[in-house]
Every structure is written in C-alpha cells, then in structure tokens.
Amino acid sequence: DSGVTQTPKHLITATGQRVTLRCSPRSGDLSVYWYQQSLDQGLQFLIQYYNGEERAKGNILERFSAQQFPDLHSELNLSSLELGDSALYFCASSVGDDGGSYEQYFGPGTRLTVT
C-alpha cells in the first residue's frame, strides 16, 4: 500500500460526458502528479501540482483540467469524453517538487471506460 488513494476504482461513462477523478496523496506529501496509461501510448505524464499551485504540464488535453485543494487532495476533471480517453489514470505524490531527489508513490489508479 503506497498510501496514495484514488477514487473511484472503475468508471464507465458515455461519450460527451464529464467525470471527476479524485486523489489523496500520502500524508505529508505536497506534490501531486497525474498520469494516463493507455495500451498504445504507455504511461504519459499529464500535470503536476505542488502545494496548490500548478508546476508542470505534460500531454494534457484542453478538455482535461485539474486542481489541488488546500487539504492537498487533487481532482482531475475530464470533459467531452471521447472513446480514446478510455485508459488507466494514475495519481502519484512526493514530498517535494525537486525532481531528482524525491521518489514518487503511485495510487492504484482509476480505470475509465468511455462507451
């Protein structure tokens, strides 16, 4: 158990809909990262927050947005869903935002299926 929790575990929704994925980092961790894993793309970094502020953006679509709240939990919002958005979405956390020194701890993921 990494200490990172994600809800829900599974989500099935239709094209065009909007969903929210939730992540609670390990106690004491200030950084939260979101990743997407699909069969053809592998693990792709989406976005990072540190203590409530956006720190880095990766291959995140404009239809996707995220935020980190004062209690440090984070939400990833996916809107106007398309079939290609079906994937595993992982959240990870780390103590700091110094990329090299700190390891990241990953949650169990949310499996999103868009039909």
Next chain:
Amino acid sequence: DAKTTQPNSMESNEEEPVHLPCNHSTISGTDYIHWYRQLPSQGPEYVIHGLTSNVNNRMASLAIAEDRKSSTLILHRATLRDAAVYYCILRGRGSTLGRLYFGRGTQLTVWP
C-alpha cells in the same frame, strides 16, 4: 530529461539473482537514476534511486558505473512477485519538472 535504453525483456528463474541493465550515455552530472516497476494491473512502484554511489534497500540494489553512463538494478533472489515491467528513469536534481518519463521498460518474466 535524458533518455535511457533498456532491453525489451528478460527472463529469470525463481530464487536466482537478476541483473537488469540500463544505458544512459547522455546523463548529466546532476541526474539521479531512478527505477520503478509496474506489476500487472497495478500502479507503478518506486524501487530505488541513486546519484553516484551504489545503493541498497530492502527491495533491490543499484549499481552505478564509474562514468555513470550505465547502471544495473539487482534483484538478489527473484520471486514470482517480481515479474513486472521495470523502468529506468533519469531525473535532474533541482528540476521542477516533476514528470517521470516512462519509456518501454524491461518486461521481466520469472519462472518457477
């Protein structure tokens, strides 16, 4: 972040040591070498990381070449639970770009 090169797959027998290689010829002096693994249907799991010296923890050992252009993750006694995809990743010290770049990794198969 600098790129790494790993074999696509490796095999081992249970209870034997496993040496997973990683080449990173363009590594910079401030890059840390990180290893993660991903078991089937699970999120990636941190294994170990180091900068210059060899590192040991309860999961594995990391041997870093003197010129730092390559490293080896050592699993001292493979178990069936170690069957996973192993990723070697470089992370710059002081880098605020927190992303981990996951390449294809090495698929490790462990035979009973």
